[in-house]
Amino acid sequence: MTSWIDVINYVRTRYEVLEETDSWLRFRLDLDQDRTQQVSVHHVPESDGVAWVEISSPVGRADAIDLKRFLELAGTSPVGGAAVVDDVALLKHTVPLEDLSVREEFERPLMLLVAAADAFEHELTAADSF
Template sequence: MTTWTEVINYVRTRYEVLEETDSWLRFRLDTAEDRTQQVSVHHVPDAHGAWLEISSPVGWADKIDLRRFLELAGTSTVGGGAVVDRVALLKHTVPLEDLSVREEFERPLKFVVARADEFEQELTDGDHF
């Protein structure tokens, strides 16, 4: 069984951690063409087990075309669109129990980050996150 501590250690050894709490990590990944993208991973325990919520910002909700954002999110194999604290996010959730960190965490993590960066580039013409 994979633990939240194992996920934290995996992230710490591979990425630049920007902020960390007992249940949340925010870190940065390099993307294409000298761009970077922030991503957060939340540990979300509930009655059905523990989950990891992966989210990456696309732009400030009041400064992007939200309809276009939802259209783009609808084409993504992994993740869905959301607005949290005025930030448009691409989010994906995976179960923590029996998680293969390399396959079931790393693959969706990189996919969400790459898609969020593409969406940010299209919707903002910048690299704000």
């Protein structure tokens, strides 16, 4: 059975961790063309008997992007849903922690989510702020 500590250790050994608490961590991935993308991973306490891991990646400030276009772009992504949290537009994806295959059920959606968030950020802001 996979634990939250397993997820944290997986991230720590592979990525540059920027911030961390007991229930979340924020880290940066290096991408192509000298771009980077920040990601947050949250441990979501048990709901209906199952703990979850939420992966999120910012796209831009909600008041500075075309939110309708953001929703259209998010609809093309195989993982993640569009959200606005603390005035930041982001893509997020949630997976159950129990029986999580870190490589298949965490890393694969993480990479897809990060690629989509970075592409959306580039299209919507023409910047690399996150």
